[in-house]
Amino acid sequence: MRYVSIIAAAVCALACSSFNIREREHLSMADRAFRTAEKQMGGQVEALGSHTEFPHSLRNGTLYCTQMTDWTEGFFPGCLWYLYEHTGRTVWKNTAAEWTGNLEPLKKFTGDHDIGFLTMSSFGNAYRLTHDRKYAEVLVEAANSLSGRYDGTVGCIKSWNYKKSWNGDEWFFPVVISNMANLELLYRASELTGDAGYAAIADRHALKTMECHIREDGSCYEVVDFDKTTGEALSKGSCQGFSDNSAWARGQAWAIYGFTMAYRESGKKEFLETAEKAASFWLGHPDLPKDGIPYWDFNAGRRGYVPDWQYDSLKYSTVPRDASAAAIAASAFMELSEYSSDPDRYFKAGEHILETLSSGEYLAGAGTNGGFLLKHSVGSMPEGEDVDVPLVYADYYYLEALTRYEKLK
Numbered sequence: 397m398r399y400v401s402i403i404a405a406a407v408c409a410l411a412c413s414s415f416n417i418r419e420r421e422h423l424s425m426a427d428r429a430f431r432t433a434e435k436q437m438g439g440q441v442e443a444l445g446s447h448t449e450f451p452h453s454l455r456n457g458t459l460y461c462t463q464m465t466d467w468t469e470g471f472f473p474g475c476l477w478y479l480y481e482h483t484g485r486t487v488w489k490n491t492a493a494e495w496t497g498n499l500e501p502l503k504k505f506t507g508d509h510d511i512g513f514l515t516m517s518s519f520g521n522a523y524r525l526t527h528d529r530k531y532a533e534v535l536v537e538a539a540n541s542l543s544g545r546y547d548g549t550v551g552c553i554k555s556w557n558y559k560k561s562w563n564g565d566e567w568f569f570p571v572v573i574s575n576m577a578n579l580e581l582l583y584r585a586s587e588l589t590g591d592a593g594y595a596a597i598a599d600r601h602a603l604k605t606m607e608c609h610i611r612e613d614g615s616c617y618e619v620v621d622f623d624k625t626t627g628e629a630l631s632k633g634s635c636q637g638f639s640d641n642s643a644w645a646r647g648q649a650w651a652i653y654g655f656t657m658a659y660r661e662s663g664k665k666e667f668l669e670t671a672e673k674a675a676s677f678w679l680g681h682p683d684l685p686k687d688g689i690p691y692w693d694f695n696a697g698r699r700g701y702v703p704d705w706q707y708d709s710l711k712y713s714t715v716p717r718d719a720s721a722a723a724i725a726a727s728a729f730m731e732l733s734e735y736s737s738d739p740d741r742y743f744k745a746g747e748h749i750l751e752t753l754s755s756g757e758y759l760a761g762a763g764t765n766g767g768f769l770l771k772h773s774v775g776s777m778p779e780g781e782d783v784d785v786p787l788v789y790a791d792y793y794y795l796e797a798l799t800r801y802e803k804l805k
């Protein structure tokens with residue numbers, strides 16, 4: 397009898413494990429990632445409870461959260477909306493709605509351009525998936541807050557109020573490349589209200605960015621400072637990159653992402669051409685590693701991009717990869733494949749990044765990585781902040797990219 401039980405248990409264990417193997421084999425890349433996401437983010441929801449501490453990164457091995465003081469708080473609710481979209485489970489819809497609702501005071505935020513990130517990832521996805529007008533109202537109010545930062549002479553939204561750059565230069569009207577992604581809030585407001593004024597601001601901002609931020613080779617400056625009285629560019633450089641003339645990887649990803657989105661919303665051919673030019677710089681770069689995940693700056697560690705005396709003091713001897721830049725680019729490549737005359741080029745580039753990010757090198761095992769999905773991102777290298785750690789926005793754009801990938805397949 398004892399032997400029968402042992403054999404029965406062994407058969408059961410074997411059946412279960414071969415079922416798990418079979419099940420795993422049949423799961424798509426996106427299904428596997430979303431299963432991990434359910435476990436990871438479910439753990440974060442449980443650990444946090446209160447909905448007022450928003451996961452940001454892992455610092456000293458501990459979950460680091462912010463409370464509506466950063467540009468990133470919308471991304472955690474945004475991940476929860478993608479979980480709802482992929483699984484169709486009501487529990488994720490309710491959880492996402494709770495976390496989103498807590499961000500409503502941000503609709504009046506006028507301190508910088510980040511209100512686009514904050515509200516589109518949370519309320520934008522909420523409205524896209526539920527069509528509940530209460531979310532639309534928040535988006536329109538947020539768009540009013542953002543458009544208040546627009547200046548007609550410059551033809552741009554003022555991204556930051558900082559008066560000084562990191563290296564001490566005086567700034568008057570700084571406009572950053574990630575501001576491109578925030579224009580989606582304005583396009584959405586035009587769609588929701590029928591008022592074309594929001595989209596007109598977005599178009600003008602994108603055109604000026606195309607003229608002033610994008611270099612001849614398709615790479616971009618992170619920050620351009622403008623003269624408010626003439627609208628002329630006063631200086632061009634970087635803040636989070638290796639040097640003023642280098643190509644900061646996440647900035648490059650924002651350029652591809654932002655101009656692809658601006659083309660989708662405006663239909664302007666020049667935005668599609670700019671997105672492809674920026675994408676070609678990325679894909680053709682000799683220092684892009686074969687696995688598709690860029691170093692945090694395409695030129696990091698290269699002499700010639702900073703004066704030699706500065707190069708020696710930077711000591712970037714270890715050049716980390718940036719999974720957040722890769723995830724944003726993957727999502728952008730997926731969308732770009734829908735509009736380009738060479739769809740395969742971008743679909744395959746995005747798929748390649750997603751395959752690498754979904755491997756054990758980047759995708760965390762359940763119960764590890766502080767509940768985040770992706771490892772190896774870089775927040776701000778020059779400040780030494782969040783280097784080679786998980787970041788909530790890497791997870792958000794990874795889930796967005798996988799969602800787009802599944803729809804295109």
Ligand code: GLY
Binds near residue numbers: 574
């Ligand atoms: N604030 C945008 C970025 O760091 O990419």
